[in-house]
Amino acid sequence: MSGVRVLVGTRKGAFILTSDGRRGSWTVDGPHFGGWEIYHLTGSPADPDRLYASQSGGWFGQLIQRSDDGGRTWTTVDNDFAYAGDVGDHLWYDGTPRPWEFKRIWHLEPSRDDPDTVYAGAEDAALYVSHDGGGKWTELTALRTHPSGPSWQPGAGGLCLHTIILDPVHEGRIYTAISAAGAFRSDDGGTSWLPINKGLRSGEIPDQDSEVGHCVHHITQHPSRPDTLYMQKHWDVMRSDDAGANWREVSGNLPSDFGFPIAVHAHEPETIYVVPIKSDSEHYPPEGKLRVYRSRTGGDEWEPLTDGLPQSHCYVNVLRDAMAVDTLDPCGIYFGTSGGQVYRSADGGDSWAPIVQHLPPVLSVEVQVLP
Amino acid sequence: MIRVVLPAHLKTLAGVTGEVRVEVAGPGPATQRLVLDAVEARYPMLLGTIRDRHSGKRRAFVRFYACEEDLSNCSPDTPLPERVVAGQEPFIVLGAMAGG
Numbered sequence: 303m304s305g306v307r308v309l310v311g312t313r314k315g316a317f318i319l320t321s322d323g324r325r326g327s328w329t330v331d332g333p334h335f336g337g338w339e340i341y342h343l344t345g346s347p348a349d350p351d352r353l354y355a356s357q358s359g360g361w362f363g364q365l366i367q368r369s370d371d372g373g374r375t376w377t378t379v380d381n382d383f384a385y386a387g388d389v390g391d392h393l394w395y396d397g398t399p400r401p402w403e404f405k406r407i408w409h410l411e412p413s414r415d416d417p418d419t420v421y422a423g424a425e426d427a428a429l430y431v432s433h434d435g436g437g438k439w440t441e442l443t444a445l446r447t448h449p450s451g452p453s454w455q456p457g458a459g460g461l462c463l464h465t466i467i468l469d470p471v472h473e474g475r476i477y478t479a480i481s482a483a484g485a486f487r488s489d490d491g492g493t494s495w496l497p498i499n500k501g502l503r504s505g506e507i508p509d510q511d512s513e514v515g516h517c518v519h520h521i522t523q524h525p526s527r528p529d530t531l532y533m534q535k536h537w538d539v540m541r542s543d544d545a546g547a548n549w550r551e552v553s554g555n556l557p558s559d560f561g562f563p564i565a566v567h568a569h570e571p572e573t574i575y576v577v578p579i580k581s582d583s584e585h586y587p588p589e590g591k592l593r594v595y596r597s598r599t600g601g602d603e604w605e606p607l608t609d610g611l612p613q614s615h616c617y618v619n620v621l622r623d624a625m626a627v628d629t630l631d632p633c634g635i636y637f638g639t640s641g642g643q644v645y646r647s648a649d650g651g652d653s654w655a656p657i658v659q660h661l662p663p664v665l666s667v668e669v670q671v672l673p
Numbered sequence: 674m675i676r677v678v679l680p681a682h683l684k685t686l687a688g689v690t691g692e693v694r695v696e697v698a699g700p701g702p703a704t705q706r707l708v709l710d711a712v713e714a715r716y717p718m719l720l721g722t723i724r725d726r727h728s729g730k731r732r733a734f735v736r737f738y739a740c741e742e743d744l745s746n747c748s749p750d751t752p753l754p755e756r757v758v759a760g761q762e763p764f765i766v767l768g769a770m771a772g773g
Binding site for chain 2: 337338359360361362363364365378381382384
């Protein structure tokens with residue numbers, strides 16, 4: 303029977319949760335890198351034993367860890383995320399120019415077919431790639447130096463490049479998203495970039511048709527429909543069916559269209575999941591009820607999923623990288639909360655149960671299906 | 674040999690348990706820069722954790738103490754105290770209280 307490995311990054315270390323394919327009984331391993339922020343912990347689709355972790359902290363900065371044995375042992379790899387060439391300025395919160403300054407790696411995206419190739423998204427926003435398992439990082443400078451770059455302003459969490467999608471069909475196509483610049487697409491492996499924000503509406507900026515300035519929180523894609531993208535924006539759940547060229551809102555009957563993560567079912571490309579959150583300042587579920595909302599119609603029509611989730615006095619948040627799906631049948635859905643719970647559904651979201659309840663605040667959740 | 678005390682997180686990262694001892698060779702006096710060069714050469718996983726990899730600037734929440742003195746804001750090329758050079762006192766790297 304297949305196994306499942308859930309990779310959890312938290313404010314104070316990494317945890318690895320394992321189960322067999324029934325996903326009922328779990329082993330919790332960790333903390334790895336106790337005391338460090340693990341913004342992202344993820345595995346290579348080409349080699350499930352190859353893991354990458356972004357390890358950072360206020361004292362000692364940014365490190366990248368690599369495991370070649372599924373997380374039993376780790377090796378520190380390169381952490382030289384220098385900005386290439388003329389660093390230049392972006393806009394600060396107060397609207398004044400501010401030089402790009404590296405703070406941390408938010409997201410690591412391993413190649414679909416080469417365990418040694420991995421992309422890294424940085425704050426302040428930049429995209430890096432390594433082709434030797436993290437031994438050396440090279441900035442793909444065309445994104446940061448896009449003509450719109452000097453007008454990019456940080457979101458509340460910083461000017462972070464948090465989403466990287468390596469298109470499974472169109473060779474060289476990469477999607478990225480930056481808070482609060484927006485979404486970008488490259489069709490040439492990162493040599494050039496196109497802002498893809500047409501149709502987004504953001505009340506926080508004066509020009510609704512602005513090419514950039516939209517606070518995109520997360521984007522996801524089903525591999526069988528690569529031109530369809532789903533987006534959780536600061537406000538609004540959005541959908542594109544033309545590789546990001548145009549977006550339309552599909553928030554429908556959600557109780558709040560603010561949120562951070564968005565995920566798509568492994569076998570049903572029109573089934574998507576979000577976790578509505580109250581905002582702008584509260585950042586907890588409406589009515590204190592932790593509800594995942596599922597749409598089986600690619601948006602617009604949503605149903606609350608509550609079985610097994612706390613429906614009173616729940617004031618946690620679910621961050622943008624803290625939801626993932628497995629590829630088993632039925633599809634498993636996983637998410638982690640700012641309260642340290644990691645929930646799983648082994649039936650496509652119909653019912654939920656906590657795997658673990660008292661971790662540090664969860665920053666990221668990824669899942670691997672093991673042979 | 675110069676004795677260097679690393680903070681717990683960096684000891685874990687470097688895979689050491691006690692003090693680190695490094696040799697600082699050169700015609701000039703031992704300095705903070707040369708000691709950290711030697712530490713990073715032996716433990717490359719510490720590159721960037723104590724000081725910036727390119728500018729060499731001390732990370733904001735890292736401090737350097739020795740002989741009951743705060744050397745954090747001394748020039749990295751200032752000669753270290755004689756008792757540190759003689760191995761009688763350690764050069765202490767630590768995380769500031771505000772860094773976590």
